[in-house]
Amino acid sequence: xxxxxxxxxxxxxxxxxxxxxxxxxxxxxxxxxxxxxxxxxxxxxxxxxxxxxxxxxxxxxxxxxxxxxxxxxxxxxxxxxxxxxxxxxxxxxxxxxxxxxxxxxxxxxxxxxxxxxxxxxxxxxxxxxxxxxxxxxxxxxxxxxxxxxxxxxxxxxxxxxxxxxxxxxxxxxxxxxxxxxxxxxxxxxxxxxxxxxxxxxxxxxxxxxxxxxxxxxxxxxxxxxxxxxxxxxxxxxxxxxxxxxxxxxxxxxxxxxxxxxxxxxxxxxxxxxxxxxxxxxxxxxxxxxxxxxxxxxxxxxxxxxxxxxxxxxxxxxxxxxxxxxxxxxxxxxxxxxxxxxxxxxxxxxxxxxxxxxxxxxxxxxxxxxxxxxxxxxxxxxxxxxxxxxxxxxxxxxxxxxxxxxxxxxxxxxxxxxxxxxxxxxxxxxxxxxxxxxxxxxxxxxxxxxxxxxxxxxxxxxxxxxxxxxxxxxxxxxxxxxxxxxxxxxxxxxxxxxxxxxxxxxxxxxxxxxxxxxxxxxxxxxxxxxxxxxxxxxxxxxxxxxxxxxxxxxxxxxxxxxxxxxxxxxxxxxxxxxxxxxxxxxxxxxxxxxxxxxxxxxxxxxxxxxxxxxxxxxxxxxxxxxxxxxxxxxxxxxxxxxxxxxxxxxxxxxxxxxxxxxxxxxxxxxxxxxxx
Numbered sequence: 001x002x003x004x005x006x007x008x009x010x011x012x013x014x015x016x017x018x019x020x021x022x023x024x025x026x027x028x029x030x031x032x033x034x035x036x037x038x039x040x041x042x043x044x045x046x047x048x049x050x051x052x053x054x055x056x057x058x059x060x061x062x063x064x065x066x067x068x069x070x071x072x073x074x075x076x077x078x079x080x081x082x083x084x085x086x087x088x089x090x091x092x093x094x095x096x097x098x099x100x101x102x103x104x105x106x107x108x109x110x111x112x113x114x115x116x117x118x119x120x121x122x123x124x125x126x127x128x129x130x131x132x133x134x135x136x137x138x139x140x141x142x143x144x145x146x147x148x149x150x151x152x153x154x155x156x157x158x159x160x161x162x163x164x165x166x167x168x169x170x171x172x173x174x175x176x177x178x179x180x181x182x183x184x185x186x187x188x189x190x191x192x193x194x195x196x197x198x199x200x201x202x203x204x205x206x207x208x209x210x211x212x213x214x215x216x217x218x219x220x221x222x223x224x225x226x227x228x229x230x231x232x233x234x235x236x237x238x239x240x241x242x243x244x245x246x247x248x249x250x251x252x253x254x255x256x257x258x259x260x261x262x263x264x265x266x267x268x269x270x271x272x273x274x275x276x277x278x279x280x281x282x283x284x285x286x287x288x289x290x291x292x293x294x295x296x297x298x299x300x301x302x303x304x305x306x307x308x309x310x311x312x313x314x315x316x317x318x319x320x321x322x323x324x325x326x327x328x329x330x331x332x333x334x335x336x337x338x339x340x341x342x343x344x345x346x347x348x349x350x351x352x353x354x355x356x357x358x359x360x361x362x363x364x365x366x367x368x369x370x371x372x373x374x375x376x377x378x379x380x381x382x383x384x385x386x387x388x389x390x391x392x393x394x395x396x397x398x399x400x401x402x403x404x405x406x407x408x409x410x411x412x413x414x415x416x417x418x419x420x421x422x423x424x425x426x427x428x429x430x431x432x433x434x435x436x437x438x439x440x441x442x443x444x445x446x447x448x449x450x451x452x453x454x455x456x457x458x459x460x461x462x463x464x465x466x467x468x469x470x471x472x473x474x475x476x477x478x479x480x481x482x483x484x485x486x487x488x489x490x491x492x493x494x495x496x497x498x499x500x501x502x503x504x505x506x507x508x509x510x511x512x513x514x515x516x517x518x519x520x521x522x523x524x525x526x527x528x529x530x531x532x533x534x535x536x537x538x539x540x541x542x543x544x545x546x547x548x549x550x551x552x553x554x555x556x557x558x559x560x561x562x563x564x565x566x567x568x569x570x571x572x573x574x575x576x577x578x579x580x581x582x583x584x585x586x587x588x589x590x591x592x593x594x595x596x597x598x599x600x601x602x603x604x605x606x607x608x609x610x611x612x613x614x615x616x617x618x619x620x621x622x623x624x625x626x627x628x629x630x631x632x633x634x635x636x637x638x639x640x641x642x643x644x645x646x647x648x649x650x651x652x653x654x655x656x657x658x659x660x661x662x663x664x665x666x667x668x669x670x671x672x673x674x675x
Contacts, residue, residue, distance in 0.1 A: 040104060040105040040375075040377050041294045041319050041320075041322075041324065041374075041375060041377075042104075042209060042210070042211060044211050044212075045099065045104050045210075045211050045344065046097045046098050046099050046100070046104065046211050046214070046215065047097065047100070047104070047344040054231075055231060055232075055256060056229050056230070056231055056232040056254075056256050057228075057229055057230045057231055057232075058227060058228075058229045060091075060229065060232070060254065060256055060257040060258075060259055061089075061091060061227060061259060062259070062260060063089075063259060063260040063261060064089055064090055064091045064227075064259050064260075064261045065087055065089045065090055065261065065262070065263065066082060066087060066090045066091075066261060066262075066263040066264070066265060066425055067090070067091045067092075067093060067252045067259055067261045067263070067264050067265070068082070068090065068091070068092045068093070068265045068267055069092075069093050069234050069252070069264065069265065069266055069267060069268055069275060070092075070093075070094065070101070070266070070267035070268040070269060070271070070272075070404075071092060071093075071094030071096075071097070071098040071099065071100070071214070071218075071228070071230065072098075072099055072101055072102055072103035072214070072267065072269055072410065073099075073103045073106070073210065073213070073214065073410040073411045073414035074267040074269075074403045074404065074406065074410055074414050074417065074418060074421075075092055075094070075265075075267035075268075075403075076092070076098065076213070076214040076217040076218050076221075076414075076418075077126075077129075077217060077414040077415055077417070077418025077419075078265055078267055078403055078418040078421050078422055079092045079217075079218070079221045079226050079228070080129075080217040080218070080220055080221040080226075080418065081418045081419045081421070081422035081423075082221075082226065082422040082425065082426070083220075083221040083224035083225060083226040084220075084221075084224060084422075085422050085423070085426055086426075087422070087425070087426055088224055088225030088226060089225070090221075090226045090227070091226070091227045091228075091229060091259060091261075092218070092221075092226065092227070092228045092229065093229055093232050093233075093234055093252070093254065094228075094229070094230045094231070094232065095231070095232065095233035095234070095271075095340070095343070096230065096231060096343035096344070097230050097231070097343070097344070098211075098214045098215065098218065098228075098230060099210050099211060099214050100343040100344050101268070101269050101270065101271065101342070101343065101380070102269045102270065102379060102380055102381055102382070102410070103210045103214065103269075103410065103411065104210055104211065104344060105210075105346065105377050105379040106210050106408075106410070106411050107292060107315070107317050107324055107326060108207050108208040108209060108210060108317075108411050109149075109205075109207060109208075109306055109308075109315065109317055109411075109412065110123065110126065110127060110149075110205055110206055110207065110208055110411070110412050111123070111149050111151075111202070111205055111306075111308065111412065112124060112127060112149075112169070112174050112202055112204065112205055113151075113165040113166075113168065113169050113174060113176060113200070113202060114165070115161075115164070115165065115168075116436075117168060117171075117172075118432050118433055118434070118436075119413070119416075120168060120169070120172055120174070121172070121416065121432060122413055122415070122416025122417060122420070122432070123412060123413065123416060124172060124174070124416070125415045125416040125419055126411075126412060126413065126414055126415030126416050127204070127206075127415070128415070129415040130142045130144050130208055130213055130415065131144045131146070131206075134213075134216045134217065134220055135216075137220050137223075138216055138219055138220050138223070140212075140215075140216045140219065141212065141216075142208070142209060142212045142213045142216045143208065143209025143211070143212030143213065144206060144207075144208060144209070144212075144213075145206050145207045145209075145318075146203075146204060146205075146206040147205075147206055147207060147303060147304070147305055147306065147318050148201065148202060148203045148204070148205050148206070148305035148306070149201070149202050149205030149206070149305050149306045149307075149308065150184070150187070150188065150199050150200070150201050150202075150305045150306070150307050150308070151165075151199060151200040151201075151202075151308050151310070152196065152199055152307065152308065152309040152310070152311070152312075152364065153196065153197045153198050153199060153200070154195055154196055154197065154309070154311050154312075155197060155311065156197055158197070158310065158311060159178070159197040159198045162178060162198075162199075162200035163178055163200075165200060166178055166200060169202070174202065174204065175202065175203055175204060176200060176201065176202045176203075177200070177201045177203075178198055178199070178200055178201075179198055179199045179200075179201050180198055181193035181194075181196045181197075181198065181199075184196065184198070184199045184201075187201065187305070188304055188305065188307070189300060190298070190300055190301060190304070190365050190366075190367055191307070191364060191365055192363060192364055192365070192366050195363070201305065205305070205306065206306075207306065207317065207318065208411050208412075210411065213411070232254050232256060233254065233255065233340070234252055234253065234254055234275065234278070235253050235254055235255055236252075236253035236278050237249065237251070237252055237253065237264060237275070237278040237279040237400075238250040238251040238252075238253065238258075239279050239280065239397055244577060244580065246398060246577045247280070247396065247397045247398065248262065248397065248398045248399050249261065249262055249263060249264050249279065249397060249398070249399035249400050250262075252264060262399045263399045263400075263401065263425055264279070264399065264400050264401065265401045265402075265403055265421065265425065266281075266283070266400070266401065266402050266403065266404055267403040267404060268404060269380075269381075269382050269404055269406075269410070270285075270287035270335065270338055270380045270381070270382045271338060271340070272285060272382065272390075272402070272404035272405065273285060273338070274338065274340075276394070276402075279394075279396075279397050279400055280396055280397060281394040281396050281397055281400050281402075282394075282396070283390065283402065283404065283405070284384065284385065284390070284405075285382045285383065285384050285390060285404065285405040286334060286382070286383055286384075287334065287335040287336075287338050287380050287381070287382055287383075288332045288333060288334055288335060288380070288381055288382075288383055289332065289333040289334075289335060289347050289350070289353075289378050289379075289380065289381075290326075290332070290378070290379060290380070290381035290408055291326060291347075291349050291350075291353075291354050291376065291377060291378035291379075292317075292324045292325060292326025292327075292376075292377050293324070293325050293326070293349070293354070293373050293375070293376050293377070294319055294322055294323070294324050294325075294373070294374045294375045294376075294377065295319075295322045295323045295324075295325065295368065295371045295372065295373060295374060296322060296371055296372035296373070296374050297321045297322055298321065298322055298323060298367060298368075298371055299321075301318065301321060301322065301323060302320075302321050303318075304318055305318070306318055307364065307365075309360060309364055312327070312357075312359075312360025312361075312363070312364070313327045313328050313330075313357070313360065314326070314327040314357045314360040314361050314364070315327060316361060316364065316365060322374065323365070323368070324377075325357065325358075325361045325368070326357065327356075327357040327360070327361075328408075329353055329354070329356060329357075330356065331353060331356075332353070332383075333350060333353060335380050338380070342380070345379075346377060346378055346379050347378040347379065347380075348378065349376040349377075349378045350378075354378075381407070381408045382404060382405050382406065382407070383405070383407050383408075384405040384407060387407050388405075388407075388436050388437055389403075389404070389405050389406045389407070389409075389413065389417060389437050390402045390403075390404050390405040390437070390439050391403055391417065391420070391421060391424070391430075391434060391437040391438060391439060392424055392430075392434070392437070392438045392439045392440060393424070393439070393440075393570075394439055395439070395440055395566070395569075395570050398574075398577070401421065401424065401425055402439050403417065403418070403421045417437070419431075420432055420434055427525075427526075428524075428525055429524055429525070429526070435567070438567060440566055440567045440569075440570040440571075441563075441564065441566060441567045475599070476598055476599050477599070478599070478600065479599050479600065479601050480597065480598070480599035480600070480601040480602050480604075480605050481597075481598055481599050482595060482596070482597050483595070483596040483597075483598065484593075484594075484595060484596075485562070485594040485595065485596045486592075486593040486594050486595075487562030488559055488560060488561060488562045488565070488589070488594045489558070489559070489560035489561070489562060489564075489565025489566075489568060489569065489587070489589045490557070490558070490559060490560075490587075490588050490589050490591075490592050490594070491557075491558040491560065491568075491569065491572070491585055491586065491587055491588070491589075492548055492549055492555065492556070492557055492558070492584075492585070492586040492588065493555070493556040493557075493558060493572075493583060493584075493585055494549050494551040494553075494554075494555045494556075494583060494584050494586070495551070495553070495581075495582055495583030495584045496553060496582045496583065497581040497582045497583045498551070498553060498554040498555060498556060498581075498583045499511060499553070499554040500581055501575070501576060501579070501581040501583050502535070502554070502556055504575065504579060504581070505522055505572060505575055506518075506520040506521070506522060506535060507520055507521045507522070507523060508520035508521070508535075510535040510537060510556065511537065511554075512537060513537070514537050514538060514539045514540070515537070515539070515623055515624060515625065516536070516537050516622060516623060516624075517534055517535070517536040517537075517622050517623055517624045518534065518535050518536075518537075518622060519532070519533075519534050519622070520532070520533065520534070520535055522568070522571060522572075524571075530571055531560070531564060531567065531568045531571060533558055533559060533560045533561075533568065534558070534559045535556050535557070535558055536556065536557040536558075536559070536624050537554070537555075537556055538551070538555040538556065538557055539555075540552060540553060540554065540555065547588045547591055547592060549584065549586055557624075558572075559594070562589075565589055569585070569587060572585055573585055603615075609629050610627050610628070610629050611627055611628045611629075612625060612627045
């Protein structure tokens with residue numbers, strides 16, 4: 001076939017099959033039709049050449065403690081760990097054959113070092129499961145190959161990052177070495193090292209086999225009592241509403257029967273969104289085309305480590321006596337209409353998109369320029385807004401868990417995340433700090449302009465406006481500063497059992513006299529810290545705050561950090577549901593503003609606009625009052641951090657700019673006006 005170098009684009013256009021009528025009319029023409037003509041470069045897959053059988057491979061049970069949907073890496077790992085933790089009345093449903101969706105064509109790379117200590121632990125567990133535990137339990141080899149891995153540093157900042165990764169690896173007993181260019185050349189003779197600062201080499205990294213791994217996982221799970229059923233698509237998920245109005249999973253429907261269950265685990269990859277819709281659960285992921293090519297034989301490549309060049313966004317995976325070459329596109333192709341019939345299938349490769357990887361690959365291993373392409377692999381992958389998986393119990397329906405959106409890292413993270421997901425299902429929360437993966441954290445941030453905000457922030461040195469930040473910090477420290485904190489969560493807890501709920505929820509005693517504000521924590525069932533927040537006890541009777549609900553009994557106002565508001569909301573709501581407290585939790589986060597005025601001169605500023613005495617004696621810390629500011633009623637809270645808040649949205653206050661301010665004598669303010 002074509003050389004991977006300069007001839008690749010020219011020859012690829014000649015060998016590309018005719019576009020189907022479904023291709024898009026755009027500057028990039030490609031086919032959304034899947035094809036079964038190309039095969040991934042594994043010795044075996046779980047694909048049946050004769051086609052799928054007409055019905056389920058096993059009879060469906062009437063009920064189960066949990067039903068896992070999806071027979072890819074995450075589904076197999078999850079049912080394995082559920083069974084290993086003692087929940088044996090569990091069922092895995094796969095619509096076709098195991099690995100049929102995305103897992104079967106995965107590159108199967110496993111890198112053990114990442115900047116997050118939690119992810120290092122998750123990856124370490126995956127490696128232990130596939131390289132040791134499964135073989136000991138079943139006597140079967142999963143196909144694990146330990147050929148090592150190399151991270152490329154083409155600049156000093158990247159090498160410094162890898163040195164930090166090496167230090168982190170020492171904590172967890174992961175052998176790694178920072179190599180000079182010359183040492184890298186000795187290890188990998190075919191590599192160009194002229195432009196390198198160094199590399200990070202991990203001898204115990206390697207490559208996983210999807211078919212071998214998933215087959216062994218399900219056999220181990222079945223041996224412990226779990227049931228794995230293939231050729232059984234899910235057609236619906238029944239949800240019931242209990243007497244308190246709480247939505248809960250009731251059953252899973254298929255064309256071949258219904259399984260009563262209180263728990264569903266959605267591990268369906270790019271099909272997870274459709275499964276969410278069946279139960280009224282939003283799954284914020286997108287499906288994309290993700291590709292790699294497999295080269296012809298390369299002399300001298302045998303037994304070489306896998307290579308990851310983050311700056312070039314390319315990876316080189318050892319494939320016997322060849323290489324798989326792939327990466328992450330800046331202009332990916334989205335799969336807008338996800339097909340339910342797509343199984344063991346691939347897309348035609350769009351060379352215009354894929355060619356962006358070739359320059360970096362050839363620069364790193366120059367022999368690729370004269371190497372032919374044996375096969376192309378372009379399949380579906382699911383990606384999320386923050387490049388983190390979606391895990392945990394969905395906010396909308398109790399008993400509906402997510403284990404999807406793994407951003408092409410499902411094989412790597414599958415073991416660790418499968419164990420945490422199983423722990424979540426059985427014990428109500430994961431064992432490790434999975435906060436960044438928790439769907440309750442992600443749920444309100446799906447439209448977060450992540451790339452735009454980090455465009456000028458994500459650097460290895462100081463940001464360009466470092467001096468501006470310095471002046472703002474010093475102004476706050478020595479005089480006064482105003483912060484718009486309207487992104488904070490603002491909840492009201494009211495109702496007949498509000499006091500009982502507050503006593504159960506909060507570690508501190510929040511039942512002080514009305515007008516008090518208490519900083520407190522919330523704990524989980526294991527006694528660990530779940531969150532921190534401030535709780536203000538309100539006067540009973542008619543509402544005296546904007547939007548506050550009327551309450552004849554105890555009532556509380558909760559102020560919570562914006563980044564954790566959704567997580568806190570779901571934690572509190574779950575406790576109210578589980579304990580059966582008769583009270584209401586009302587969310588006014590989007591309806592109310594919050595302004596924080598901080599600094600040693602903050603009281604002086606506020607005294608100019610508020611109609612109340614702000615002295616320590618009249619208005620001590622940890623208290624709140626309803627006051628007037630510029631003729632409008634607001635709530636002011638003094639809490640132990642010294643924050644002062646004004647609450648009101650939709651009101652425009654007249655202000656004028658001053659050349660100088662008594663609170664900023666050196667006129668160092670960067671922007672803003674003084675009322």
